Amino acid sequence: MSATLHVKVWRGGADGAFQEFEVPRRESQTVLDVVTHIQRALDPTLAYRYACRVGMCGSCAMTVNGAARWTCRTHVDKVANKGELTIAPLRNLPVIRDLVTDMREFFDKWARAAGQFRGARTRADDFARVSPQSAERVQADAAIECIGCAVCYASCDVLARLPEYLGPAALNRAWTLVNDVRDAAQAERLRAVAGDAGSLSCHTHMSCTERCPKNISPTAGIAGLKRAVARAALAGEL
Amino acid sequence: MSARSETLLWVAQRASAGLLALCVTVHLATILYAVQGGLTGAEILGRTRGNPAWAAFYTMFVLAAAVHAPIGLRTVLAEWFGWRGRARDFALIAFAVVLAGLGLRAVSTVFA
Numbered sequence: 345m346s347a348t349l350h351v352k353v354w355r356g357g358a359d360g361a362f363q364e365f366e367v368p369r370r371e372s373q374t375v376l377d378v379v380t381h382i383q384r385a386l387d388p389t390l391a392y393r394y395a396c397r398v399g400m401c402g403s404c405a406m407t408v409n410g411a412a413r414w415t416c417r418t419h420v421d422k423v424a425n426k427g428e429l430t431i432a433p434l435r436n437l438p439v440i441r442d443l444v445t446d447m448r449e450f451f452d453k454w455a456r457a458a459g460q461f462r463g464a465r466t467r468a469d470d471f472a473r474v475s476p477q478s479a480e481r482v483q484a485d486a487a488i489e490c491i492g493c494a495v496c497y498a499s500c501d502v503l504a505r506l507p508e509y510l511g512p513a514a515l516n517r518a519w520t521l522v523n524d525v526r527d528a529a530q531a532e533r534l535r536a537v538a539g540d541a542g543s544l545s546c547h548t549h550m551s552c553t554e555r556c557p558k559n560i561s562p563t564a565g566i567a568g569l570k571r572a573v574a575r576a577a578l579a580g581e582l
Numbered sequence: 583m584s585a586r587s588e589t590l591l592w593v594a595q596r597a598s599a600g601l602l603a604l605c606v607t608v609h610l611a612t613i614l615y616a617v618q619g620g621l622t623g624a625e626i627l628g629r630t631r632g633n634p635a636w637a638a639f640y641t642m643f644v645l646a647a648a649v650h651a652p653i654g655l656r657t658v659l660a661e662w663f664g665w666r667g668r669a670r671d672f673a674l675i676a677f678a679v680v681l682a683g684l685g686l687r688a689v690s691t692v693f694a
Contacts, residue, residue: 505661538585540666544592545657570592577589 346427349420351378353390354432358439362430363387375408375415375423379431379443392443399557402491405498406443407432412498414557434498436507450494450513457514458536461521464528472526484523487516487565489558496552496562508541512552512562515543519565522572534569534576543569583671591653598650605643630692637693644685652678 349369352362365386367378376394383390394404399417406415408423409430420429437445465472474481496512503509510518518537521527537543546566553561576582583591619625630636652674659665659674 502661535585538589540583540588540660542585544588573585573589574593574596577586577593580586582586582589 348427349378349424350428351382352428352430353379353382353443354439355390355442356439357441360439360442362432369420369427373420375406375413375418375420375429375431376404378420378429379406379415390443391441400491402493405434405493405495407434407498412495412555414493414495417557434494436498436500436503436511437494445494447494450497450511451492453510453514454517456536457510457518457542458529458533459514459517459521461524461527462529463526465526474525478525480523480525483568484520487520487523487560487562490516490560491558493557495555495557499551499555501549501551502545502547506541506545509545510537510541510543512546512566515546515569516560516562516565518543519568522569531576531581534573535582537569538573538577538582543573546570591656594649595653598646598653601642601646602650605639605646608639609643627692631694633693637689640689640693641686644682644689648678648682648685651681 347369349367351365351367353365354360355363365382367381367386370377376397379390379392380394383392392404392406394416395401396403397416399414402414404415405412407413408415408418409425409428412434413423415431423429431443433439433443433445437447437450440446476482476485490513492513494513496516497503500509500512503511515537518533521533522530527533543566546563548563548567550563553563556562573582616626616629619629655677656670656674659670
């Protein structure tokens with residue numbers, strides 16, 4: 345382990361440039377530790393986001409040596425290339441400043457994919473009983489642990505070509521709700537994910553699945569949505 | 583285009599892809615088998631002419647290609663060149679008609 349890391353960090357907006365820093369190497373150091381050291385010890389004007397530091401909140405994702413990663417759970421030993429790190433903001437999102445991107449479009453697409461639960465019961469009704477072993481619940485379980493970090497969104501090659509594409513995270517969310525037997529807005533949701541920018545635009549490159557830090561497979565969920573919208577279209581329910 | 587129409591186009595492309603996988607396999611296997619008897623125009627036409635089963639098979643092949651290719655091009659035009667809307671769709675319908683026309687003409691020449 346060399347004594348220092350050579351780190352290039354993106355500074356400025358979309359037309360910014362990389363700035364170089366030397367950061368002391370430490371044991372069990374994460375990429376977020378590196379960025380935090382730069383901001384606290386070398387340049388307090390560096391803008392970046394983080395909150396929980398333990399892989400729960402989904403706010404610290406950045407592009408590290410070319411690939412989108414959650415930086416708080418990414419150890420430097422796993423990603424540094426000959427003692428060098430290049431840290432940039434996430435792709436496919438507008439850069440506000442330095443390592444901070446504008447996430448509005450990312451989350452707006454969750455709403456556009458009808459990502460809200462719409463129940464039909466009232467407080468007068470009994471609890472819905474969903475067996476943990478039911479096929480729908482098992483499918484939803486496989487996709488439900490998303491932390492909204494946008495690593496999948498930044499890794500998606502379709503989004504680079506088709507900016508209006510809803511993207512893996514929003515479609516994964518829709519897939520969990522398609523499998524929610526309590527939800528009463530299924531036809532509307534399938535319409536939302538069937539259009540020009542919806543699930544059918546996925547080219548199954550699987551970059552989202554490859555990069556998801558929670559080991560979710562949005563590709564599998566999107567394939568499920570494709571089958572669901574195809575069935576609905578053939579049945580005239582779309 | 584409505585969500586339902588988009589989805590039906592997607593289904594048509596997947597279904598035609600399934601047919602094409604079958605057709606291409608049969609086509610290649612037949613070529614490998616048939617060239618053993620020599621590769622002259624007269625030999626090929628002697629085998630193909632007046633055979634309604636092969637004519638039907640290649641008609642299906644041509645129609646599957648005429649459905650499959652324009653739908654794929656539709657996505658390529660949108661994603662690579664940003665071309666969407668009715669003008670693109672009409673151009674692709676014309677392309678499908680040309681593909682089907684040329685293909686069916688070939689089928690009628692080789693198998694009639």
